[in-house]
Amino acid sequence: MSENLKTIRELADELGVSKKKIHYQVSKLDTDLIQRLDGTIYLDKSAISKIKSSMGYSPTVELDTSGIQNRHVLDSSLDSEKNKLIDEKSEQINYLKEQLDKKDSQLSTKDEQIKSLVEIQNQTQNLLDQQQRLALQDKKLLEEYKAEIKDLKSLNIPAKDIEKEEPVQKEKKVENNKEVSQKQNKKWWHFGRRM
Secondary structure, eight states, X not given: OOTTOEEXXXXXXXXXXXXXXHHHHHHHXXXXXXXXXXXXXXXXXXXXXXXXXXXXXXXXXXXXXXXXXXXXXXXXXXXHHHHHHXXXXXXXXXXXXXXXXXXXXXXXXXXXXXXXHHHHHHHHHHHHHHHHHHHHHHHHHHHXXXXXXXXXXXXXXXXXXXHHHHHHHHHXXXXXXXXXXXXXXXXXXXXXXXX
16 A cells, blocks of 8 residues: 555554544545545545644644754854843843942932931921010010000109109299298398399
């Protein structure tokens, strides 16, 4: 027989399945693809490929050794390029990690600066509040002092008026006393004299 033809048993052994499974697949094929000789069923290449495809087997490809060697050379060159890329990427990753570390340290420094600025701002706010409270206290004291001075002035004004009146009255009394004494001193014999 020809090498292109196979029996059901040979195909079942090749695929590692039972003969019943191959018989079932053969029953689905056209009769043109099947040849019977002496009660034995022979399958040609097209029938075998249809059975394999319906069972989910992919056709095997025969590789030649020169293709395999070329493949190895290609794989080794690809591996070397892949290793170069890996080295470059690892260098880039290391550089980026260093940059991240620097940025992290800068961020921690900035956080500390912000914290100190917030503390200074709080202290400044406290000092400003204290200054405002003191200014209010000073204003209240000033108003109280003004009120006290006003009260004292209102109390002192009548006393000053009395004091002003007293010297005027004293002067009038003194003048009256002089006039009285002059009237008493005026006697007829002093008529021509002046005092």
